[in-house]
Amino acid sequence: MLNDLDSIKSLAGEEIEKADSLKAVQDLKVRYLGKKGIITGKIKSLAAIAKEDRREYGKSLNDVKIYIEELLGVREKACKAVELNKTLQIQRIDVTIPGYRIPAGHLHPTTQVLGEIIGIFTSLGFHVEEGPEVELDFYNFEALNMPKEHPARDMQDTFYISDDVVLRTHTSPVQVRVMQNNTPPLRVIAPGKVYRCDADVTHIPMFHQLEGFMVDKHITMSHLKGVLEVFIQRVFGADTKLRFRPSFFPFTEPSAEIDISCVICRGAGCNVCKNTGWLEILGAGMINPRVFEMAGYDPAQYTGFAFGMGIERVAMLKYGIDDIRLFYENDKRFLDQF
Numbered sequence: 034m035l036n037d038l039d040s041i042k043s044l045a046g047e048e049i050e051k052a053d054s055l056k057a058v059q060d061l062k063v064r065y066l067g068k069k070g071i072i073t074g075k076i077k078s079l080a081a082i083a084k085e086d087r088r089e090y091g092k093s094l095n096d097v098k099i100y101i102e103e104l105l106g107v108r109e110k111a112c113k114a115v116e117l118n119k120t121l122q123i124q125r126i127d128v129t130i131p132g133y134r135i136p137a138g139h140l141h142p143t144t145q146v147l148g149e150i151i152g153i154f155t156s157l158g159f160h161v162e163e164g165p166e167v168e169l170d171f172y173n174f175e176a177l178n179m180p181k182e183h184p185a186r187d188m189q190d191t192f193y194i195s196d197d198v199v200l201r202t203h204t205s206p207v208q209v210r211v212m213q214n215n216t217p218p219l220r221v222i223a224p225g226k227v228y229r230c231d232a233d234v235t236h237i238p239m240f241h242q243l244e245g246f247m248v249d250k251h252i253t254m255s256h257l258k259g260v261l262e263v264f265i266q267r268v269f270g271a272d273t274k275l276r277f278r279p280s281f282f283p284f285t286e287p288s289a290e291i292d293i294s295c296v297i298c299r300g301a302g303c304n305v306c307k308n309t310g311w312l313e314i315l316g317a318g319m320i321n322p323r324v325f326e327m328a329g330y331d332p333a334q335y336t337g338f339a340f341g342m343g344i345e346r347v348a349m350l351k352y353g354i355d356d357i358r359l360f361y362e363n364d365k366r367f368l369d370q371f
């Protein structure tokens with residue numbers, strides 16, 4: 034009868050020795066020691082054994098049980114170690130591999146160019162003022178010498194909020210607001226968003242302008258020329274030429290449109306400058322006495338110059354961009370270039 038215990042013992046020994054995974058060890062545990070396991074079965078059948086044999090058989094059975102438990106324990110430990118090693122191999126971290134870079138954003142090209150322009154003017158003693166984007170008709174037009182029904186209003190396709198309120202079509206209204214609240218001398222730039230009901234390759238409904246003006250006694254057009262020359266040559270290079278062309282704006286008299294020598298062909302003639310050698314860059318002039326009056330200044334006492342430019346236009350010429358809409362389509366392939 035004890036023979037069957039010997040064969041169980043040796044079979045278990047062989048099987049446990051061959052178990053090569055935690056799962057296999059677990060299965061053997063169930064097979065021998067589980068509720069319906071071989072050893073458990075033998076223990077249950079003890080009652081059926083003749084009394085005189087029971088004691089010895091029970092002791093041997095218990096020895097086999099302990100033997101199997103120990104073997105399983107050893108095997109389980111070994112398999113655990115093997116599996117841990119495997120996972121360590123797979124999940125090994127190589128601390129010498131360079132880290133993953135989180136891509137950092139950067140300033141929008143419009144903001145970059147605006148920052149550069151502001152830097153140039155502040156170095157010349159100008160300071161920055163801002164005005165509202167939702168503006169009264171009075172500041173956007175009336176105070177700038179464009180009364181209602183004035184044909185010059187047609188030059189700017191306006192978004193009207195109501196009869197008296199508009200989305201500002203330019204930054205010029207800041208001139209009047211600043212003059213109303215300050216006394217000369219004034220050296221001010223006013224950057225910001227402006228709005229026009231207009232859309233094509235060179236026009237979008239929202240874009241940025243920068244207004245500049247200087248007001249004091251005895252300010253002349255030569256001051257304007259000096260300031261603009263420094264500005265243009267710092268942005269586009271020291272060999273860039275300026276040209277003042279007579280023009281008309283209701284808020285300046287005389288008025289000029291300022292061209293720069295073509296930044297692409299340097300004056301030789303190309304597509305961008307339409308073979309003229311010149312590019313239109315900004316509007317300017319001497320502040321109209323009517324504007325001074327509207328702002329509460331005595332035009333007999335003060336003179337001043339003003340100018341206004343489109344920031345996207347400056348950026349387009351600086352970087353050779355041919356479609357203004359690219360700025361606001363948020364195509365990363367475009368934006369990443371700046």
Ligand code: DAH
Nearest residue numbers: 203285316317318339340341
């Ligand atoms: N406000 C004008 C526009 O948006 C630009 C301009 C022209 C501004 C002449 C000025 C100026 O200050 O003197 O078309």
